[in-house]
Amino acid sequence: MIDFLNRDIFQPYPELLVFITVAFGFLVGKLRYKAIALGSVTGCLVIGLVFGAQLKVEIDATVKNLFFTMFLFALGYRVGPQFFRGLKKDGLPQVLNAIVVCVTGLLVCWGFAVLLGYGPGLGAGLLGGALTQSAVIGVAQDAIGNLPGLSKSEVKSQSNLVPIAYAVTYPLGTILCALLLSSFLPRIYRKDMAAESARLAAELDAPNEDPDLAEGYYEVVLRAYRLERPDLVGRSVQDFEDQQAHLGRRVYLTRVRRAGKILDHDQQLKLRHGDVLAVSALRGALVDYDPLTHIGPEADDADLLTYRTENLHVVVSEKDQIGRSVADLRKEPFMVGVYIDKVYRSGAEYPYRLASTVNRGDTLVLTGPQRLVDPAGRRLGKPVPTSFATDMVWVGLGIFLGGCIGIPALTLGGVPISLSTSGGALIMGLVFGWIRGRYPTFGNVPPGAQWFMDTLGLCLFVAVVGINAGPSFTSGLSTAGWGLLLFGAIATVVPLLVGFLFGHYVQKMRFPILMGVLAGGQTTTAAIGAINETSRSQVPTFGYTIPYAVGNVLLTIWGAVIVLLNH
Numbered sequence: 001m002i003d004f005l006n007r008d009i010f011q012p013y014p015e016l017l018v019f020i021t022v023a024f025g026f027l028v029g030k031l032r033y034k035a036i037a038l039g040s041v042t043g044c045l046v047i048g049l050v051f052g053a054q055l056k057v058e059i060d061a062t063v064k065n066l067f068f069t070m071f072l073f074a075l076g077y078r079v080g081p082q083f084f085r086g087l088k089k090d091g092l093p094q095v096l097n098a099i100v101v102c103v104t105g106l107l108v109c110w111g112f113a114v115l116l117g118y119g120p121g122l123g124a125g126l127l128g129g130a131l132t133q134s135a136v137i138g139v140a141q142d143a144i145g146n147l148p149g150l151s152k153s154e155v156k157s158q159s160n161l162v163p164i165a166y167a168v169t170y171p172l173g174t175i176l177c178a179l180l181l182s183s184f185l186p187r188i189y190r191k192d193m194a195a196e197s198a199r200l201a202a203e204l205d206a207p208n209e210d211p212d213l214a215e216g217y218y219e220v221v222l223r224a225y226r227l228e229r230p231d232l233v234g235r236s237v238q239d240f241e242d243q244q245a246h247l248g249r250r251v252y253l254t255r256v257r258r259a260g261k262i263l264d265h266d267q268q269l270k271l272r273h274g275d276v277l278a279v280s281a282l283r284g285a286l287v288d289y290d291p292l293t294h295i296g297p298e299a300d301d302a303d304l305l306t307y308r309t310e311n312l313h314v315v316v317s318e319k320d321q322i323g324r325s326v327a328d329l330r331k332e333p334f335m336v337g338v339y340i341d342k343v344y345r346s347g348a349e350y351p352y353r354l355a356s357t358v359n360r361g362d363t364l365v366l367t368g369p370q371r372l373v374d375p376a377g378r379r380l381g382k383p384v385p386t387s388f389a390t391d392m393v394w395v396g397l398g399i400f401l402g403g404c405i406g407i408p409a410l411t412l413g414g415v416p417i418s419l420s421t422s423g424g425a426l427i428m429g430l431v432f433g434w435i436r437g438r439y440p441t442f443g444n445v446p447p448g449a450q451w452f453m454d455t456l457g458l459c460l461f462v463a464v465v466g467i468n469a470g471p472s473f474t475s476g477l478s479t480a481g482w483g484l485l486l487f488g489a490i491a492t493v494v495p496l497l498v499g500f501l502f503g504h505y506v507q508k509m510r511f512p513i514l515m516g517v518l519a520g521g522q523t524t525t526a527a528i529g530a531i532n533e534t535s536r537s538q539v540p541t542f543g544y545t546i547p548y549a550v551g552n553v554l555l556t557i558w559g560a561v562i563v564l565l566n567h
Helices: 014-029 040-055 061-086 089-116 120-130 135-145 152-188 193-204 237-246 283-289 326-330 370-380 392-406 420-438 447-480 483-506 511-521 525-535 539-543 545-566
Strands: 220-226 251-258 261-263 276-282 309-316 339-345 363-369 381-383 410-412 415-417
Touching: 014 040, 014 447, 040 152, 040 447, 061 135, 061 392, 061 420, 061 447, 061 545, 089 120, 089 483, 089 511, 089 545, 120 135, 120 152, 120 483, 120 545, 135 152, 135 420, 135 447, 135 545, 152 447, 152 483, 152 511, 152 525, 193 511, 193 525, 193 539, 220 283, 237 251, 251 283, 276 283, 309 370, 326 339, 363 370, 370 381, 392 420, 420 545, 483 511, 511 525, 511 539, 511 545, 525 539, 539 545
Parallel strands: none
Antiparallel strands: 220 276, 251 261, 251 276, 309 363, 309 381, 339 363, 410 415
């Protein structure tokens, strides 16, 4: 595989080695079995170790520090709104369970490190891989570099052991977490995840299933019909829509043509025989209503049906709408003819249902006629037109301020303790992300830019880490021994079992939600995918988002903590 790679090319041009490593790393990361994939981060690290061992090219540390700081700010920015929301009363049970999982994981990894004589490098790598948190690599290496009494060669040796131990333990940690939560625990407790999720979904939507989420009936359709039914003549548009709402159908009259002229929209307009009505509805509601029977024959009126529609992203910020359910919002007059297409929370699509409440910082994607969508968006919060421009003033200032607060160090027992510039970037990312959620008029970081800073930033970082650690991979692995796999497996499973027992017997969490909480607490994305696949439902995701935010923050911090504990 390495024959075509010539050291003479990459020695003067190491940047080329970084990008070829990322290319092969993403390719290897696509390997998957069912819902479990190796992942781009692990792929880049493994390929970096292989290329580094063969080529022995050193990449300047500034490069990896740049990418890692950028990644941590993006991580904090993405989970910030959810992290602070979890500190409120309704999210505290899930936060508490995530803390139990994270603290247990730290204690187990520290215990193994002390018992087996692991230094700070192997101990941190064990924690990062077993608990599937890639950010531990950079934070731990920063902390090792600040330890007193270590020579430069010792710092380099211990720093290189972090990614080696991580690469050994991470794949098995991911697989065990996914299997335990999606298969083993449900079987041991004789829980049918699909049936449990279906029952919970029905309770959340009580008494009816949410027609907006019914598969195959989600598309909004628009049709024109000529009014010939005498029982509708003389009734107002508002009366018609109120009657349909009373019958549980979302059917709206969006435009009316009378005597060849399209009339301005008026909810109090009285309908006349021969009017051509533009009817907007969810496909399932329209089939149930049967306009051919209740209105009249369908008409082909291109001008009536041709008007500007809009998909508008709205960040929820209005106080009187925060905490309300989707069902309540749909009853509001300003939501007439407007549909909630998607909900995004913490940067990820959230599988909302009728009973789901909207939180400050949630992004709702509204769809419908532009003249109706725009006012509805303003009533809910701040409309955010789609923009591909990143507010780099906001991003650059956030990373700079975070780095500044991370520089000062306290000295305890002769050991300097600080957040480090990367840790400061994480904290400031949380704060800036929270501010953006509350006041979404500035700080735009579109999804593409977030992916670049978050996913690609981390992959470039671990690629450089792997290249630099590659030459010592063989000696480092012999130092750790393959027993590291066994101890990593135990360190993966024990925190999940402790969190499960606490959540099941003490907190009395529902099983599908608890599985999502545990996957989030250990920040294992592959696990929530496997759980949803087993459940044939997105319901477990309701328990995933808050613990995922908390777990990302705590486990990242643990990277520095375990280094200090093992020193």
